[in-house]
Amino acid sequence: MGLLVVGSLGLDTVSTPFDKVENALGGSAVYISLAASYFSGPTHIVGVVGDDFPKKYLDLLESRNIDLEGLQIVPNGKTFRWSGKYHYDLNVRDTLLTELNVFETFNPVIPDKLRKSRFVCLGNIDPTLQLRVLDQMEHPHFVVCDTMNYWIEGKKEELLSLLKRVNVLIINDSEARLLAKEPNLVKSAKIIREMGPEILIIKKGEHGALLFTEDIIFSAPAYPMEMIYDPTGAGDSFAGGFIGYLHKTQDLSPENMKCAVVYGSAMASFCVEKFSTKGLEEVEHLRVHDRFREFLNLSRFNEAE
C-alpha cells in the first residue's frame, strides 16, 4: 500500500526580502507528498482544488508518482489561496491573505482502495476534517498529524479527540507551549504525549528538532543554512520526509525513527533553498543521501577520554 496524505493544495503568493512569487504551487498536502516522494511511492493525495488550479501543477505532482485519484476538482470552484510576507530575519511573517474558497465546504472522501492505507499523514487542516479522514480508514497502522496555533486555540476539543487517535504529532515549539500551557519544552512534551500521541516531534526551525518517545529524547541539529530563500512549506516538507522514510523502510524502531527525523530535516532544508516547491522539485536522490551524511557529521562526536 502507498502512503495516504490529506491536506491542502493551494496557490501561494509569497514575498521575502529577496524575491516574490505569485500563485505558486503550495499547500500542506503538496509539500508533504513532494518530500515523501523521494523515499517511496506511490503517494496518494486526498484534497480539493478549484478548476482554476493550473494543469501544470497537477502534471508536476503526477510526474513525481503522486496519485491524484482522491483529489476533488470543484467545477467553477476557486482554489485555496494564501499570501504571506517574510521579514528580514525570516522568523517573522505576516499573513496578508487567507482565502479558503473550495476548502470552506471540503469534505474529505477517501476512495475505497485507499481506506486500507497503513501509513497516513494528516497535514495541517481543521481537526474536524482530520477526524473525518480517520473515521473512513480501516485500521491504519501509523498516523502522523500536524496542526497549528489556530486550531489549538479555536478547535481544542476536536484536536484533543484527534490526538487520541494518532501515533505522531509534529508541531513547532511555540505550538507545543501553547497546547501544553507550559513554557518548558521537556515538560510540555510529557503533557502532550499524555494527550494521546506516543511520539511527539517538536520542530524548532533554525534550532533543529526534538523527538520524544516513551524511552528516548533525540535532538536533531538544524542544517546550517547561509541563505533561506523562502521558509514556506518547511514544516510540511519535514513531515513528508519523516513519514516517507518510515513508509519506505517499514521500520518503526526508535533508532530508525531518529533517522526519519533527520531525513525530515534534510527535506526541510532543501525546501527553503528555493521559492515555493522549487527546492523539492530539483533534488537528486544522491543529494538527499549526502545531506543526511552532512547531518551526521554536524552532530557526531566521540566518546571522550
Next chain:
Amino acid sequence: MGLLVVGSLGLDTVSTPFDKVENALGGSAVYISLAASYFSGPTHIVGVVGDDFPKKYLDLLESRNIDLEGLQIVPNGKTFRWSGKYHYDLNVRDTLLTELNVFETFNPVIPDKLRKSRFVCLGNIDPTLQLRVLDQMEHPHFVVCDTMNYWIEGKKEELLSLLKRVNVLIINDSEARLLAKEPNLVKSAKIIREMGPEILIIKKGEHGALLFTEDIIFSAPAYPMEMIYDPTGAGDSFAGGFIGYLHKTQDLSPENMKCAVVYGSAMASFCVEKFSTKGLEEVEHLRVHDRFREFLNLSRFNEAE
C-alpha cells in the same frame, strides 16, 4: 602550568519564579573556575573584591583547588554587586541593579608566576581590561574570551583589538548577530571568525551550542531540562567546562574540541539546576562523565540503510 581565569567576582541577588537569594556567590571568574575545577587543577583567579567579600566564599573556592594569589582584596572596598529578576519563561530577565564598586578602578595585575600560563580564560569584563591581561602574558598558547552586548555596543574598537589576539570567542546567538550585524548565524560566524578568533562558539541557551572552526561546524544539543532554577552563570559555566577539559587533555584537535563543547554544555546544565553556584559545588566527577554520556545518547543516530 595551571589555567588562568580573569573575570568578575561578585555578590548576586537573584529572584526567579521559584525562589530568591541575596548576596550569593557570583561573577564570571567564579563560575568559570568552579566549572573548570572538575577537570584539572590548579585554576588561578585574577580579579578583585572588597573586604566585605565573605571568607566562606574564599574558602569554598580554595577547597576546589582554586588559587587566589592573583585576587586583589581592596581594604574598605565594596565588592561588585548584581541583582536580577527572571520571569516565568526564564529566557527573559531584568537587571535590577549593577554596582561596579571595586571593579570601577580594577587594574588586573598578573602575578609573575602566572605570566607564562598557556591556557587563559578571559571572562566577560571590559575588553580594555581583557587586553591589559593579554599585554602581561608571555606567549599564551590558547586564549578563550567571552563578551556581551554591552561591550559590543559600547567598546567595539577595543573588542575588535582583543578579538585579533584570542583563539576562541564564546558568545550567545543574539550577541553574534549584533557583533556581525547579520541575522543569519552561519553568515555571522564567518564574519566574526574573520575578525580574529579561529574558533567561534555560539551558545543558544535551551537550543544548544554551535562550534565553528576553519573546517567544521558542530552542533551540540542542549540538555533537556525539566526545571531550570536559576540561569545565572550558565554561560560562564559553559566556558569553564570547555577550557577546563581542553586544559586537562591538552588536545586542541577539532574532535576533542567537540567533546569540550559538550563538557561545557554539561557544566552549564549542572549550574542551572540550583541557585547561584550551588549546582556546581555539589557535582561528583562521575556525574560529569554520566552527563557527557547522556549528551551522546541524546544526539547520536546511525547511518541510515
